[in-house]
Amino acid sequence: xxxxxxxxxSFMGLVILSVVGLFLCNGIDKPFREYDPGAAxxxxxxxxxxxxxxxxxIVLMVLENLDGEDxxxxxxxxxxxxxxxxxxxxYYFFYKSLGFIVDTLLYLALQISVVTPKEKYxxxxxxxxxxxxxxxxxxxxxxxFSMRFAKGILKFM
Amino acid sequence: MMQxxxxxxxxxxxxxxxxxxxxxxGLIFGAIPGLSAPIAVLLFLPMTFGMSDIQGIAVLxxxxxxxxxxxxxxxxxxxxxxxxxxIATVWEGGPMRDRGEAGKALGVGILYSFIxxxxxxxxxxxxSPLLAKVAMQFSIxxxxxxxxxxxxxIASVCDAPMINSLISGCLGLFLSFVGMDAFADxxxxxxxxxxxxxxxxxxxxxIGFFAISEMFKYAFSxxxxxxxxxxVKMKGFGxxxxxxxxxxxxxxxxxxxxxxxxxxxxxxxxxxxxxxxTVAKNSAKHPxxxxxxxxxxxxxxxxxxxxTIGGALIPLLTLSIPGSTVCAIMLGGLQSHGVFPGPLIFExxxxxxxxxxxxxxxxxxxxxxxxxxxxxxxVKALKVPTYIMLPIVVVMCAVGAFADNSRVFDVKMVxxxxxxxxxxxxxxxxxxxLIIGFIxxxxxxxxxxxxxxxxxxxxxxxxxxxxxxxxxxIGMLMLFLPIIKSIRKYLTGRTTIPTMIEG
Numbered sequence: 001x002x003x004x005x006x007x008x009x010s011f012m013g014l015v016i017l018s019v020v021g022l023f024l025c026n027g028i029d030k031p032f033r034e035y036d037p038g039a040a041x042x043x044x045x046x047x048x049x050x051x052x053x054x055x056x057x058i059v060l061m062v063l064e065n066l067d068g069e070d071x072x073x074x075x076x077x078x079x080x081x082x083x084x085x086x087x088x089x090x091y092y093f094f095y096k097s098l099g100f101i102v103d104t105l106l107y108l109a110l111q112i113s114v115v116t117p118k119e120k121y122x123x124x125x126x127x128x129x130x131x132x133x134x135x136x137x138x139x140x141x142x143x144x145f146s147m148r149f150a151k152g153i154l155k156f157m
Numbered sequence: 158m159m160q161x162x163x164x165x166x167x168x169x170x171x172x173x174x175x176x177x178x179x180x181x182x183g184l185i186f187g188a189i190p191g192l193s194a195p196i197a198v199l200l201f202l203p204m205t206f207g208m209s210d211i212q213g214i215a216v217l218x219x220x221x222x223x224x225x226x227x228x229x230x231x232x233x234x235x236x237x238x239x240x241x242x243x244i245a246t247v248w249e250g251g252p253m254r255d256r257g258e259a260g261k262a263l264g265v266g267i268l269y270s271f272i273x274x275x276x277x278x279x280x281x282x283x284x285s286p287l288l289a290k291v292a293m294q295f296s297i298x299x300x301x302x303x304x305x306x307x308x309x310x311i312a313s314v315c316d317a318p319m320i321n322s323l324i325s326g327c328l329g330l331f332l333s334f335v336g337m338d339a340f341a342d343x344x345x346x347x348x349x350x351x352x353x354x355x356x357x358x359x360x361x362x363x364i365g366f367f368a369i370s371e372m373f374k375y376a377f378s379x380x381x382x383x384x385x386x387x388x389v390k391m392k393g394f395g396x397x398x399x400x401x402x403x404x405x406x407x408x409x410x411x412x413x414x415x416x417x418x419x420x421x422x423x424x425x426x427x428x429x430x431x432x433x434x435t436v437a438k439n440s441a442k443h444p445x446x447x448x449x450x451x452x453x454x455x456x457x458x459x460x461x462x463x464x465t466i467g468g469a470l471i472p473l474l475t476l477s478i479p480g481s482t483v484c485a486i487m488l489g490g491l492q493s494h495g496v497f498p499g500p501l502i503f504e505x506x507x508x509x510x511x512x513x514x515x516x517x518x519x520x521x522x523x524x525x526x527x528x529x530x531x532x533x534x535x536v537k538a539l540k541v542p543t544y545i546m547l548p549i550v551v552v553m554c555a556v557g558a559f560a561d562n563s564r565v566f567d568v569k570m571v572x573x574x575x576x577x578x579x580x581x582x583x584x585x586x587x588x589x590x591l592i593i594g595f596i597x598x599x600x601x602x603x604x605x606x607x608x609x610x611x612x613x614x615x616x617x618x619x620x621x622x623x624x625x626x627x628x629x630x631i632g633m634l635m636l637f638l639p640i641i642k643s644i645r646k647y648l649t650g651r652t653t654i655p656t657m658i659e660g
Contacts, residue, residue: 010584014324021331024346032340032606035614039338039345042602043331050327053320077377084376085576088369088551092572095555096565104552111548115376120542133549141203141556150565 008061011054018051080114087111099152100142104134162511165211166519172212176219176516180523181531183223188231189546193240194224195367195482200553202360202490203560210494210509215516217490221483222274222520225462226528229266229455233259242465245434245458252450261395265452266459267528268394269408273460274521276412277419277467282514286503288475291624293500297611298618301604302628304597307478309632310421311590313639321586328581329594330601332357339603352566357574359489361567362595364554365574366588367482372547373579394529396452404456407437415461419468419480433461467517474498474510478597485592 022044029040073081091107098106108130113121141147166172179201186197197220205213228243233250246266253262295303308330312322335346336356347353411433418429437457438447447454469480477498479485491498496506503510558571578588612618619625 007584010580021346028338028343028345030338030341030343033610035610035612036340036606037609037614039341039343042605043334043345046327046330046334050324050331053324053327057320057324073377081373081377085373085579088372088575089572091551092555092568095559095568104555108548108552111551112545115544115548116542117544120544129545133552137552137556141560146207147203147556147560148563149559 004061008058011057011061014050014054015058018047018054021047022051083114084111087114094152096150097152099154100149101134101138102153104137105130108133158507159511162211162508162513163515165508165512166215166515169212172215172516173519175208175212175216176519177523177527179216179219180223180520180527183220183225184227184230184524184528186220187224187227187243188239189541189543193228193367194221194242195363195486196371196550197221197224198483198486198490199360199364199368199557200550202486203557205490206493206560210491210496210506211512211516213490213494214487214496214509214513215520217487218513218516219520219523221466221487222463222517223524225466226267226270226274226459226524228462229263229270229459230528230532233262233266242430242462243458245430246455248434248448249450249452249454249458252448253452253455256450258395258450261452262450262455263532264395264529265455267525268396269456270459270463271521271525272408273412273415273463274466274517274524276409276460277416277464278514278517278521279467280416280464281467281470281517285471285475285510288471290500294624295500296622297604297607298622298625299628301601301608302619302625302632303476303478304601304604306628306632306635307597308590308594308601309635311593313635318585319639321584322590325581325586325588326590326594328586329591329596330598332362332591333595333598334602339599340606352564356599357570357595358558358562358567359485359596361558361570362574363482363486363489363592364558365571365576366578366592368550368554369571369575370578370582370588372551373575374582375543375547400452404453407440407453407456408460410436410440411457411460412464415464416468416471418461419465420471421480429465430458430462433457463521470513470517474502474513475500477600479593482589482592485596488596 025040025044025047028043029038031038087107087110091103091111094103109126112126112129113123116126138149142149166176182201183194183197187194198217201216201220205216208216224240225242228238228240229246229250231237231239232243232246233254236247236251236254238244238247250259250262250266253259308326312319312326333356335353337344337354344354414433414436415429418432434447434454434457437453438444441447441453465481469484472478472480473484473488475498477488479488488498496502496509554571555568558567559565581588581591608618609616619629
């Protein structure tokens, strides 16, 4: 039942997305010249299809017991997953401000700590892997391929 | 052109070295469950930007060949497919391993992967010029209807309910519309951001969908470390002459299935290997023996999944339609080298085409030697656990996304697409139709609107031009045939209304 509710909410999200999209299409309905259906033609058509299919899917789920075969996630798994999403998000969003080296080092150290099983975790090993990986990637791409990474807080270098 | 193309590969030690490295890295990626061909190719795509076009594409092809072939290692030794293309190999390789015949299973898999790869390379060499000649007849009507057909094919054969596949394809189309309109002076769904005026970066989308989402899925799972693979004694390829003769037609049929599936856009090695396994089982004199550990199943699976590679390159190079996810990534690689696949590719980039053929031949020979001789070394290299490998993959993804346009915005988009992929995966919405919809959306809209403008709003020429008509009919059949079948089943009482509608 939980899975079914979750699926219905998910597909309602698609319905809302398509309604918002259809509303935004009103502002871009501008043909290039005569007989051009306009910039909003295909987006509108596609959004209507998404709307229609999502509504059909919701109706089917309500009418029948179309539960998915998801296994129930444990609390630990959910926390681990959410922390991972946050870590990856922070890594990518602070890429420029912290700089590649600091950002990558911090990300690897924290991410490996989160996903490593408790019995296998060692902070020395995690730190070494993070440092070595960061340096190897930096040397290969910045020095070897002349890629210009963001320096961030290491601007003085 | 042919001489120049072949010499650029065979006569260049640097190119041969790159192919060797690509094959080795690809084998390792293919053998590790959770990593796959798209991730291997994506991660090394930025490295190819600084190489010549032939070398760059040669590396990507080597990675593709290596990772597709590497999947059989864990499929047999761990009973876990290293890549989706090796699912069917588990069904026979696993029982063979349990009986102490792991060496024979691996030898058979390696040999027939090589044979499948060579057969599909020959098909690529002979079919692609013919297809390019046919494609010269294409105009805006054929391109638009072909894009429609490709999307319809993917939606109907994807391994998900058809409604979900259609939603996925439509979402991909919608994402392709973001940015500046190609004709009118309007921006669509940019919300004032200048950075997406040119639309979303394909590299960011692919990285987000295939690599970052894997990190998220792993984090949400309760994955214990996989047991270590043990070393294996190999004696020849484990195939006697009698066994080779018995499996000859199995091999040919599986190669043709692989090539055919490869040509169809959006379908990959997993479908071809399962399909050819199923066909081999149904055609066998003793189908009950399948699943107990016989080489026929491995022959079918491994020949087909490697044959898919050459098949997938055919529509990519001649029609600019990727035949698989990896080909979609390679399309990005080709474009970054200033190569635009299509019917004129032989005229504009003939040397490159022959270079690609040579790379495929070399990559297939190299993986045969490397995988056979270096198997135990590869097993040792696979001891890096997934919980260390995947965070490193995330870092490489950031590097890859940044390398595309040197924009931090693209790196942020990778995160956005990774989260989107996770959400869609929870809703059982497949990602392949979305990717193909994104790739083909621009083409479809451009040609459809041009056609309407030229024909004063009429769609008549889509059905009066013969090639376009064929594409439209195939597309309609692929969309409506499953629905008609479902209605028939409902009328004969074999299904319910919701199952019928869902497809």
